[in-house]
Amino acid sequence: MPELPEVEALARFLGERATGRVVARLDVVAFNVLKTFDPPPTALHGLAVTGASRHGKLLDLDVDGLHLVVHFSRAGWAQWKEPAAAAPARPGKGPLALRVVLDDGEGLASLDLTEAGTQKRLAVHLVHDPTQVPAVAKLGPDPLTLDVDGLAERLAGTRQRLKTVLTDQQVLAGIGNAYSDDILHAARLSPFAPAGGLTAEELERLHGAVHSVLGDAVAAAVGRAPEQLKDDKRGRMRVHGRTGQACDVCGTRIAEISYTDSSFQYCPGCQTGGQVLSDRRMSRLLK
Known part of the structure; x- marks a missing residue:
């Protein structure tokens, strides 16, 4: 399970690599992974990533004021792919659960959220405020x-x-x-x-x-x-x-x-x- 150091390192990595890139596409591969419906995933399209941070063991990708908050749970993690696959990801039996495709004007990169095993606990929330995510709202201090x-x-x-x-x-x-x-x-x-x-x-x-x-x-x-x-x-x-x-x-x-x-x-x-x-x-x- 990713803990504070790994998620902190991931947030800093994304802060450097993803900030300024525009969301070109969001591929929801495993439909159970997305725990919110308002705003819809399509609300991210065309918005720029403005930063990445951490709340405990949760990742927070700030996309122009909308927050994609990821709880990796036990078997979830992330991959950075550059260049990204051009074709949209389709539901299947692989570990890919959600893909965020980002465009910097010169090419595409993607943040792939994956989960191994059969117990599917990876959770992604799209919210206006990170504290709308119950797991964030209940957190103790760092x-x-x-x-x-x-x-x-x-x-x-x-x-x-x-x-x-x-x-x-x-x-x-x-x-x-x-x-x-x-x-x-x-x-x-x-x-x-x-x-x-x-x-x-x-x-x-x-x-x-x-x-x-x-x-x-x-x-x-x-x-x-x-x-x-x-x-x-x-x-x-x-x-x-x-x-x-x-x-x-x-x-x-x-x-x-x-x-x-x-x-x-x-x-x-x-x-x-x-x-x-x-x-x-x-x-x-x-x-």
């Missing part, structure tokens, strides 16, 4: 804008596990499963620690980890083409997606907690004092 006190306020009063709270978009906007794993590893904190019970020293560590992990990821991602960002992200992970491998810090084998449709990773040596956390699903499989 974690990179918070100081230690601001982070403490977001976590205060909850007994939920720290992993759960970090990935709650209404608490902090932009952190997902992968970067929360690496943030908690860098902060040397258990994913099961009560979020509202951190000490002042633990909060300092968490705040530093949020800024270093996300900041470094943004710096590494910016300037890369959209097609490169997913593989680049996988190669930079500290613990996420590295089950069974040795931790680069302490050498302990990285452990995993599995759920029905997801999993996350942590280092027992760095984060839980050597304790392997209970994983009911895996325990049942081992019986």
